[in-house]
Amino acid sequence: MNALIGVGLGLALVVATIVVLLCLGAFIRRSGLLGAAAVLVMPTFAPHFVLAGVFVAGIGWWSHTRHPDIGVVLLTLGGAGAVGSAVVTAVLIRTAWAAGGSVNLLRALAIGPMTGKADSTVTYATVGGQDLNLEIYRPADDSAPMLFYIHGGGFTGDTRLPATMRWFADNGWLVICPEYRLARPDRPTWDQASADATRAYAWAAENAGMLGGDSGRMIIMGESAGGNLALILAYRIASGKDGAAEHLPPPLAVVANYPMVSPRAALTTHLLHIDQGVEQYIGGSPEQFPERYADVDCTSYLTPQAPPTLILQGTRDSLVPPESVYDFVTRAERNGMDITLVTVPFANHFYDGLAAGSLGFQALTTITRRYLTASRHRSRS
CATH class of the missing domain: 1.20.58 (Methane Monooxygenase Hydroxylase; Chain G, domain 1)
Structure with a gap:
């Protein structure tokens, strides 16, 4: 005993x-x-x-x-x-x-896995012999607002979060999550990934009625590397100056969770070889390809015509330097943009992605829901 x-x-x-x-x-x-x-x-x-x-x-x-x-x-x-x-x-x-969200403490104790299954998967394009698919998570109602969700993964991997997308579908959004060409050591995709996101967005808008969505109420969202692509896509559409995006329906808002707004700034991060992934994505160093780094920097696309923007950023992010995100928000405000920053204390990168129902998960989903609901009401007034 x-x-x-x-x-x-x-x-x-x-x-x-x-x-x-x-x-x-x-x-x-x-x-x-x-x-x-x-x-x-x-x-x-x-x-x-x-x-x-x-x-x-x-x-x-x-x-x-x-x-x-x-x-x-x-x-x-x-x-x-x-x-x-x-x-x-x-x-x-x-x-x-x-920030307008809410947390159920009992739910935060009864956390669950981040797994889930899409309702359907569709091939939206075939490029260079590679089929590019997108996942569809359906809400209960037809003619629902559409959430075009771009996954992260440092431009070299796929870290999509099925539980998050299912949550938004269960709360009334038709969620579209496209795949895009990922960088390999022999294939930089700094221009291809953005083109794939544009192509998938166009496909989703064109097929909105068939999918049960409303192309007049589209939201673009992304996390990490996907946040970079989401911001660039939304701002390119809003500017009306991009030939590939000028005829696409503008999103009501864009949401970016710990976005890699400046891949160049991420070169200072060696954890999980993020710096190597960025160079793989670009094809080399900033000294070799300064134009490419400028092309994938979100600040290059700031415009007063940008849709309302919500940024969520952990204050202790080890992969995306928080200062780069703060600087981006400051520049956006100087450009006259409607941008909201929510800083999440005690939060690293992926603070929302370890378990469904966690404090981080609830903060992201409920803050975003509140923001998007307000944005939808503003668009109607």
């Missing part, structure tokens, strides 16, 4: 230590990989860490008469972990509320 109690106390000590370390990583900005890991998991697991901390503190209180030393340690670490995690949880909830 004593051996089992010892094992239980040891496990409680390990759990408490992990939670406290993650709290420290979340609160201390310059904490390296620990900090990066902390702000990746906190938007998903902070409420669970509160419960874990309380449980460990309870074990410490129960055991302090039998094992005073370990009891005090568990009580202290458990309490510190619970308080630190509760602060993170409260700040994230307050952030969502302040």
Whole structure:
């Protein structure tokens, strides 16, 4: 029996230590990989860490008469972990509320996988012998507003989030998620990916009636690399000066989640070889191809005619430098654009993508829903 109690106390000590370390990583900005890991998991697991901390503190209180030393340690670490995690949880909830979103704390505890299945898949083009498909997530009603959702993946991979797209479909949007040509070591796609996004958007608009959507109520959305493509596509359409996009129906709004607004700025990021992926996408360095880097920089497309723009950005992003996003927003405001920035504290890149229903997931989806609903009403007035 004593051996089992010892094992239980040891496990409680390990759990408490992990939670406290993650709290420290979340609160201390310059904490390296620990900090990066902390702000990746906190938007998903902070409420669970509160419960874990309380449980460990309870074990410490129960055991302090039998094992005073370990009891005090568990009580202290458990309490510190619970308080630190509760602060993170409260700040994230307050952030969502302040931006027009909402968080259900019970749902945040009952998280689920980010998996899901599209209702159908359609080939929208064949380019260079490669079929390009798009996924369709259908809402219950016909003639629904359309959400054209461009996935991320650093221009070299596919990190689409089925649970997110299903959520928007369940909340009334016809979601269209296209694939686009991804860069390979022998194939830079800096011009091809944008052309594919334009081609897919045109296909979705042309076939809106058949799909059950309304091409007059289109939204463009994307995350990370997809956020870059989403912003460029929306602004190119709005400018009316791009031959490939000038006849396309303008979107009511564009939403970009931790967008790679400046691939050049992302070259400073070596984590997960993001810098190598950017050079693969462009075909080389900025010194070799300055025009290409300018062509994929979202600031090159800023226009007063741009649709209302919502940007969500984690303040502790390890892959997309937050300063590049802040600078982009400032430049957009100087251009007279209607742009809204929501900064998400204690949040790394992909803060919304680890689990459906998490704090980060709920913040992204509900803030976006509120913003798009308001944009739709503005367009009617």
